[in-house]
Amino acid sequence: MNRRHLLATAAASTTLPFAAPRAQGAATLRIGVLTDMSGPYRDPTGPGSVAATQQAVAEFAQRLGVQAEVLQADHQNRPDVGANIARQWYDQGVDVVLDVPTSSVALAISQIAREKNKLFLNSGAATSDLTGPACSPNTIHWTYDTYMLAKGTGAATVRTGGDTWFFITADYAFGHALQRDTATFVERGGGRVLGAARYPFPATTDFSSFLVQAQASRAKVLGLANAGTDTTNCIKQAKEFGLTRNMRIAGLLMSFAEVHSLGLETAEGLLLTEAFYWNLNDRTRAFAARVQPRLPNRAMPTQIQAGCYSATIHYLKAAAAMGVAAAKADARAVVERMKATETDDDAFGPGRIRQDGRKIHPTFLFQVKAPRESRGAWDYYNLVATNPAEEAFRPMAEGNCPLVRG
């Protein structure tokens, strides 16, 4: 973060502790991108999410005849910090909180949005509870979730012969959920879980002792139920300890940004599930080419950043159709409207939003290319399989979402 960036955020921010909201254009839709600007999830979300949101506003606001403003803040992956910022934003005239990686922060903000009848569009968090027991009429979960990752990667790995598993799990709610969901699909596919080691999160950077346990278990697959830099550290150290000679590694929450930081040499052959890849078809390539100049280091957009783009477009369309004043007044009505209309954009193609707040679209199982297969920068994936939208996500009946009746 350089000084100019500091000033820019200072100018864009409004979290001053004054009681009376400052006078603001009543006709402007205010979208707050609350994301990880400095932590382990900065690369797949962070400034790129802000850029993708701004791209959506630039492309659509004028065309739809609405005014929209994009704010940003860093939640430092701490639920209390995130909840504070969101509460203050909502109290001071922000209509939508967008992105929010880190499940714990997302769950906290979903509560606040519901309490204040504001809108929460989540692209960055993994927990499938957001559309399960914790679902809300004010929340839409856009891009991916733990169930979809577990189903995509877990089931596919068992099918290709990886039928005995050992998990290394981050010892907190998200890690447990990811391990549990994946274990279900492994067992459903006829595989077995031989053991699991839980490590203290976030204090662990050396995974050697857990890797030694994994090796001693003689499982065929090492499942990594963690995220971000923990995952990349595990993979590097697994190579160092020679695990890759007789074990396959399944990174359950691996994405484009982690593959990029590992490099193809280390990541080669990994299987992973994503909802978006820039080089999927003509529309995704066109979207990527448009947004790339705005992204830090001219990276390619990740699925989470693409989700911010897609969610913003759909929100702007709904708000424009209802009229800005009505949209600002009642977020629940906006969500109803968004659920009633089909989505369509360059990043995800056609899709829809279910009653429980789950946005659905096809998901893809990718395998990371070997360095020699890669033609040019950012060319990382081979498409292995496609899960159709209706099968990729958890069926509504299994989610226990109170909004779904009968």
Next chain:
Amino acid sequence: MDDIFGIPAPLLFGQLLLGLINGAFYALLSLGLAVIFGMLNVINFTHGAQFMLGAFVAWLLLNFLGLGYWWALLLAPIIVGAFGVVLERTMISRLYKLDHLYGLLLTFGVGLIIEGLVRNEFGSSGLPYRIPAELSGAWDLGFMFMPIYRGWVVVVALVACIATWLVIEKTKIGSYLRAATENPALVQAFGINVPRMMTLTYGAGVALAAFAGVLAAPIYSVNPQMGSNLIIIVFAVVVIGGMGSILGSVVTGFGLGIIEGLTKVFWPEASATVIFVVMAIVLLTRPAGLFGRA
């Protein structure tokens, strides 16, 4: 010998070895703390930040000057040690007449500044640092696959600890140092420049932390929190060992690394807390620490 107490032998020996590696870091860091405390009566809360700086300097040397691991092992301690000297001259030396707690608060503040600045500049997700080519690869020990680099860390840490012990116990400078710890006024009266000795001692302790940081860089990814996570555990190690003797802090460091490793085999969930439990037991039975003078 397949099973020992129902635990597969490879697992047990593997964890013991890994515990020894962690112990090497505990030993190096608590040694630096003990040396500084012995001379200056200051608990150096910046120690963790200086350990982290060692790793970052190694990374910077590689990425901006193209100087690899071996140069970093030499240069990073010198650079960070020089920074320590400046810190001691400009700030810490002003506090010697006050309560020791002010030294603790000051170094805590400096630690916050360093950590915050590094996080601003490099983010908190960590930077990769490769194992030098000469030390990459692994030995197949039969019961486990032992990366050569980790073996190297244990050996080098042991050598550094023994060297420090020799300097303090067997050389003339060391004898001045021990004398000044006991009675600075008297040593000063013999014409020895005690303030300068204090400055250099602080610099040396800091350099030791930076040295450990360079050793750690290829194992843990280089990130701003790597020091603060470790330093609190090292504090517990210091309390357990007592700060009376150099040898004590080394033995305690390695010993606790091994205890931690064993806990990971028998009760992994407790591995983060076992050192603190040991600390509580030691305090209840020998309040001055295992090697401490009351």
Next chain:
Amino acid sequence: MAAPGGFEGTDFKQEAPAFLGFTRTQLIAFGVMCAVLLVAPFFLYPVFLMKVLCFALFACAFNLLIGYVGLLSFGHAAYFGMGGYLAGHAAKVWGLPPELSILVGGLTGAVLGLVIGWIAIRRQGIYFAMITLAFAQMVYFFCVQAPFTGGEDGIQSIPRGSLFGVIPLNSDFTMYWFTAAIFLIGFLFIHRVIHSPFGMVLKSVRENEPRATSLGYRTDDYKLVAFVLSAALSGVAGGLKSIVFGIATLTDVFWTMSGEVVLMSLVGGLGTIFGPVVGAAVIITMQNYLAEFGAWVTVIQGVIFVLCVLAFRRGIVGEIGNWLRVRL
């Protein structure tokens, strides 16, 4: 060797207690504080003010230990955070009303303080600081893994409930008055403790422990009671914070929180009754304005630490007191 709470060469005017153990100047300061408490919510964002009050109480509790007994605890986050967790658990799972939940938080702090304090007071000075820090880290690791804390998620959507089962606290305004009341009770309680005979013994322990021992005081018992009181009030502050914000998380048990409360007391003035309140207001305001800048907050806090220790050891209130020659 002056304890950190020791005042630096100030010749205080001798002032007789005027009311409730306050001197006349202190009474004026107290009046100003109450007036600010009354007026502030009409001008400032109430949630922000409540945060200041929670931390002000926390800092006052911490100051009781360092300012009046001379013990620097570097692990007060443990009592604050655990108090928050148990108060949240009580309100959410057991369905207790807010006042009882906060009481549960206070009890938690007291019990934890009793156990840790009993071990820690065996050593003094720097060792005491390191031991409390190490135990707090152990509590932190426990909270990361214990199921009831929700680990990384924390305890979320803690209900504010109704005061005495009658007055609903959902409105920020009502909640503010409740928070202000608890803060004032805590503040006056600490003031009372300091000026009781018990408090006098504590101060003698700070100034010269061997002499206090030789006068027949069992100084360890006095220190332990002070430690438990401080921990209990920290637990109350933590519980209050959970109820206000509806969330209890790992942030509140992490060692950085222990550092923050030291900073608040240091900035305001160690060993002054109003210092921690001012210090908390300053630090929280700063964090609020700088929240966007992430790690810069840490850097600035570090700089303030260094400045305070090197040049400004009396803190804001201490300097004012020194200038006016009165105890504040």
